[in-house]
Amino acid sequence: MDTLYLAIAIFLLLNVLGGLIRILIGPSRGDRMLAAQLFGTTGVAIILLLAEALDQPALRDIALVVVLLAVINTVVFVRFAGRPTAQPGEPGS
Amino acid sequence: MSALGILTAVLIIVGAAFYLAGTIGLLRFPDLHSRIHALTKADNLGLGFIVLGLLLQADSVSVALKLLLVWLLALAAAATSGYLIANHALESTSRERPDDV
Amino acid sequence: MGNRDPLTDPGMLVRILSSVFSVALLAVLAFAVLDLGDEPTGLTSNVMERIDESGVAHPPTAVLLNFRAYDTWLEVAVLLLAAWGALALRQATRLPEQPAARSPGPVLDWLVRILAPLAIVTGVYLLWRGTDAPGGAFQAGAVIGAALVLLRLSGYRSVGLLSAFWLRGSLLAGFAGFLVVATALFLAGWSFLEYPPERAGLLIVIVELLITWTVAVSFVALFVAARPDPDDLGEESGGGHV
């Protein structure tokens, strides 16, 4: 069972790797934030799986903290950092 | 492996599949808004199924409650973030801004 | 970046030299790591032997607040200096209000009403758990501070708007609390920052509470003070373009 949890955790980590491509190619800042957002949720799932696999209940608190604070980055982005449209001059990859 | 174990395994694998769908959606969909659409559905359901699977293995009520809380908060946070980013993108494209290149 | 001739461009030369140096350093460091050997050393057994005297059951917390309390004390001093320095940079004696922005909208408002109280409760929970499980003053302070930042960001602009006296006092609380406890113990015949085993638990809880509050307020101060104050420069106010 623990092997399954770890295998799924690896699978989710590979998902994060795939999602990184979206951060790299953009094109808009919103797209990049969206990918970062997905990584937050994926990280939570990985931490929960590891908590079960490694039998460390304290890890669930970490998942809780990640979930609670993940929205801060989005709010800062929307209020202060979002120059939102894709930039034509920006390098593609 | 017990029946409960098999059910957990199935639920977790389904959850992982939703994550895969979300990532593919993130990479393949043509514009920001459809990506948000794909993403919020996929990661909420993905985390939901994984939490459901782990719930069956929870050995105490407090662990189960914590897992549920994580999922509910993730649901709310993802929905709000998706809304904020979509709204932000919408406003900035509909309004001509002299400072945008 | 590239496409330049290293003979004529000093920037390119620096880049090449730095690359060569980096590769050499990588080789040396990797060799050092591989050379470390297998037999465990370290202080694990020393800590575990005397953990009963520390007043807490969780080893890292015991190290932080008892065995190596000096480090923690000076860390609070660093935090104090950073927050105070950042505030001085904008020549403000109190936290300014954030630039007027449109309302956060009902969706964000709804979320913040759920998240912020929960985050503060989680912070208190982490502080409480810190004596016998992962968690403790810094994590608790960070979570509470982040919750306050979130509140400020979503339109509750008076959050953390302490008067100069209370702001400075809060920044100082952790440092001063440590100092008072240490001095009192010193006067009572113990050496500096050495807790008597039978009282250690209580004293650590007091110091932890103060540190949590200091960390939380420092985070809010650092976040808000990072924005240069438009008034300082005599320009029209307004931060981001929102």
Place this chain on the structure above:
Amino acid sequence: MTFEMIFDGILAITLVWLCWRVLSAPDLFKAVVLFITFGLLMALAWVRLQAPDIALAEASIGAGLTGALMLDAVGQITGRRFPYIRSDQPAGEEGDHGQP
């Protein structure tokens, strides 16, 4: 070769690669988002190394303060309408050295 080791290997390589991209990505905003991801993955590394205290600190500080500060700073430095930028700044500048 156990599953644990595969996980650690992927995580370690991703961390190094992310670090390199953060420092070499031409767009500053991209670098900051990658940096936030780096912080998240770092928390996973702490989990694997049996340091849950540090993972907790990394998660709360990375998500709550460092990431927000960096995004805010990048918003100021690349934002064209930020009031402090003098009018003699070239209008199309991304604000990052090394932009081709």
Place this chain on the structure above:
Amino acid sequence: MSLFLIYALAATGLFVICLHGLITRAHLLRKILALNMMGSSVFLLLIAIAWRNRIDGVADPVPQAMVLTGIVVAVSATAFALALARRYHAETGETELSDEDGST
């Protein structure tokens, strides 16, 4: 290849990359990012060593406590550096410190 070696080697790699970045990148924000990650790499090495020195499954708590201290110091330094850089940018409109020969 043990868990210790994987993370310790990753830490050395991170350190070297960040050092190189710190030297060659001129943009202040980039330098702050490099410094921050450089700190993380040192922490990673320390925690990997703490894991190596575990006894009965308990990792060495002394480096862990040190790193916890270090993380708070690192975040304080990062925040202060950012405040300085942003003030500098607000005053001058520059994002790089210029060299004597002007080649930034």
